[in-house]
Amino acid sequence: MAGHDSGLNEDGDRAATQQIEPPFAPPTARLERNFALADRDIREGRFQRWLALIAGASSALSGLEVTYEHYRGGYSRRIMYTPLVLSSALAASGVAAFVSPRAAKTLLPFVSVMTLADCGIGFYFHVRGIARKPGGWRLPITNMVMGPPVFAPLLFGTSAYLGLIASFLRRSDSPGNGALPLPTHSAHWAHAFVHGHEPIDWRQDLREGRFGGQMALAAAISAALSGFEAWYSHYKNNFRYGVQWTPVVIAPLMSVTALVATRSVRVAHAGLPIVSALAVANGSIGFAYHVRGVLRRPGGARKLVYNIIYGPPIFAPLLFAASGFFGLLASLLRRRRQ
């Protein structure tokens, strides 16, 4: 245990990294070198800092969305404030985890688990909210479209899931290759399970970046949820523009591809990145369209807040793009050892 004291190891590893990089390399070569390093870090799960930051950023994004979505609901229950608090906390934890390994191993998983629990509670209340609307679940389409967005709490959970994964990862400056990794921080709760021995189990897979399958599954689920949201909100709008069909087509495609990728390495390496890139592009274009849609509403920029709230949801396409990003990540990661 004492041998894994984080401070010493970090120093040693930093020195090792510097040795790899040749001094006075030309810019392009340095770029290539950096890319290769980043690639290796991702494959080996040495990107805790960046994944934590990504989790934090996507949490901030969902936080903004839930802020105005719950504002639409008048914050009619006090519990509707919890996703605000937790998304802010998760965003802050993401940043903290980027800076501090200690935060990455303590704060980040704690807040992530709390958020996941809140997502479950939110999902329950949203299902119940639809049931309490006139007609309840007997009018599923109308009431899902006009009631609380039923899958939004689950989508909100994606960033918490990323945060949780990040807490298991190694940092790019953590101890060398090949060694059997223990939780680097002595306070990590996983110690309670590993008892100082390092069985080859899912935690190790995670730490070594061997969770391409899981990531693909996350991408599949979030694309499906996001696609469903796109379907019903564009359906609500009667598909006024042909382009509104694109996320509805791409999302299931991406979802299925990612699902197959959990089984097939070939699909994970060939099909998934293409579809994922398509989703990222589509989400980005959708974001632009949604911003344009907000500005073209009655009152336009002069009723900006109102139009953001009731116009096309401007963050929704970004969340779809995020699922594409997960797909890309999944395609880069190693897979669980057989």
Added chain:
Amino acid sequence: MKAPPLGAFAAPNGEPHMPGPIQRLPRPMRTFAPGEEVDYVVVGVGAGGGVLTQRLARAGFRVIAFDAGPFWDTERDWVSDEQGAHDLYWNEMRITGGDHPLAFGANNSGKGVGGSTVHWASFTPRLHPSDFRIHSNDGVGVDWPIAYDDLRPYYELIERELPVAGPAYYPWGDPHNYPYAPHPLGGVGDALVRGCTNLGIGVVAGGPVAILSGSRADRPHCIYRGFCIQGCKVGAKASTLITHVPDAIANGAEIRANCMVGRIELGVDGRARGVTYFDPAGRERFQPAKAVVVAGYSIETPRLLLNSACSGFENGLANSSDCVGRYLMAQAGNVVLGRFEQPVRMYKAPPAHALTEAFYETDPRRDFARGFAIQTVGPLPIAFAKQMMTAKGAWGWGLRQVMMDYNHWAAFGFLGELLPNAANRVQLAEERDRHGLPVAKITFRLFDNDKKLIAFGKQKTIDVMGAAGAQEVVQEARYAHLVGAARMGSDPRTSVVDGFGRTHDIDNLFVCDGSIMPTQGSANPGLTIMALAARCADYLIAQGASIFTSSRRDTQAPPVRRDLSPPDTAGHGMPRLRSWRSTAPSR
């Protein structure tokens, strides 16, 4: 797909009385024995009577509240149909006359528990601070005996109790925010926002309306079906039937529905001793009370006071000033209709969902005092056909043809402040109703300032409709929102009640509805009536038993009782931001 998977929606069963799809009334309701004296009799359970009854009951008084109409079971009684909503309105006879006679029927008061709040469109703007001083400011009308700041805490309370959905910043009058978020716009709101924005006129979207934008406790949120003024079966639109009456019953008040009060009886000491009413079977009965509050609408309230004339009060109760029935006010309510190339389908979304008060205040550049508001309205087919009949003179094939374009039209309501005048009044007619009581006769006409205001406001509304992109714009003259006819004032020679609603002439007789308003502003009056009722209740509660025995008149304003709100008021909705207007606390 013609039927839901589980078959057609069936009638509710089990629950004996439902005020909403998931709301339940407290049971059993307390009933007082026949002839048992109570503390308060409240006549009329509408905006004013509903709030007052709830607060008096919560403070521990023994209260019976009468209403001439039924105690609605919304799931079984109400329909999602324009013609079928006929019974919500006061359909007993009234005679209307004068140079500009007012139309009644679906237009104004309700009959049944909840009163007109069951069929209001529920626009709930506040009055502006200037409304309380229009004589001082503009030399027209009369000042109120109270100021905006006296009413402000009650506005804030009622906005939370209903609750009101509206913008996060309401810029006119005393700027404030609302506890629930604004609603999404329908086609008419889009037109109003677009038209106003194109002309550089400020406009707010999605409220203020007393319709839930998020579900609260046992009331679901709005489903945007557009039948607000046919009675909200959803329970999203606030009415005292669902917001205050259930809590009144839970606190021991008795609601005596289908009972028409015919007279207020005086004792030999010149104090009210109770009311004579007609029970559901039409039998005349007497209900003794230590004090009586009349809250029957601006027509039936003066009618009841006039019908209660007796020895010593030959001209009607509380009428030593000859002001009972006088200074009746309606707001100009011209409807401006515009036809658009693209369909609008204005039957969707609540009729009330966007407005501008940019023209509310007196503008010295105009040739008239006071101002107006422009609001969305959403007439359903029958109302729209009537509007086409008057606005376009349509009939025959022309009517059929323009009606086929129903989905292309949008409608705005212009809401203009008409000034009080003694000649606009409620009197008793020769004709009698089914109980043998003389019916009300209403005389109404416009005066110079009113006509100028209407001409200007009508044109401005037409301009906005044009700026929204309408190809054809027509309008029809209408009036809305009756208030006044038992106005409050400091001087007993020129007013009926004091600043708390107590009649100048009779110490234990109060008026608590829109009839006490001395002027009306160009805000829809519902919220103000409720705020006045809550203030009246605080006064009665603070005065305690002295109301029942003493003739001493305490003019001290009561402390604001924030603890008397119905349950589910706290803990829901967004916090109130401080008032933007810098004034000293009211006390």
Added chain:
Amino acid sequence: MTMLPRTIEMRPVDPQTGAPVGPLAQPGYYPDFHTLDQQSYWDAKTRAVVIDRVDNVPPIRFFNGQQARTLTAICDRILPQDDRDEAHRIPIVPQIDRRLFEDIGDGYRYEGMPPDPEAFTLGIEAIEQIAQAMHGRDFASLGPPDQEHILRSLHDGTPGAAHDIWLRLPVERFWTLLVTDCVSAYYAHPYAWDEIGFGGPAYPRAYMRLENGEPEPWESEEQRYAWNPPRWSVSGAFEPVGGKEEQPASPSQGGMH
């Protein structure tokens, strides 16, 4: 113009081809839209009320046979239904008759107007007198153009005869009452909702496409066709009731605020 009522074309016409329009089961621009198909989605009370309106046409109890005949002829011109097939015409007179027979009021009466039942009796009598004075025949047997001209004179406030009745029955107020009752019967009927594309009852299922006039999944897009009133008709022109006035003293009364 006054001759041969049986040979004139009663139906509206297509302005391009001049061909008559109808008779149709469902005139209007929403041929695929039928509100009654949606009745399973309505609450039980509303369904009962609307179905009753369609299925149970009330009998004539207030008017006598002659009055009913005249009023039917009047209503056939105030809301002509010649483009509808027989099975899909909307009964108007039975609804007016029921209202008057059951003494269902709207809660007010203009000073100087008799009560509604009397107003209708007097008004029908006055219209008959005009028909007799101008054409020497009863109103119902006149050709539609003549009927329209008589009604047009009421609309304009210039009836050609029966002045003693119009002294007791202000003609503009009677016209408003008459047309109001006609539209209240016609546009309360699901067939009329189908014609104008109104969604009909909306509880518990309501609307989700609030803006831009988008139809709900169960509504349909507008399919416009051009049509003009029959050539002889004068009711297609839009002119103010009773001439122009700054603030006419005859507001209609659809509650709206």
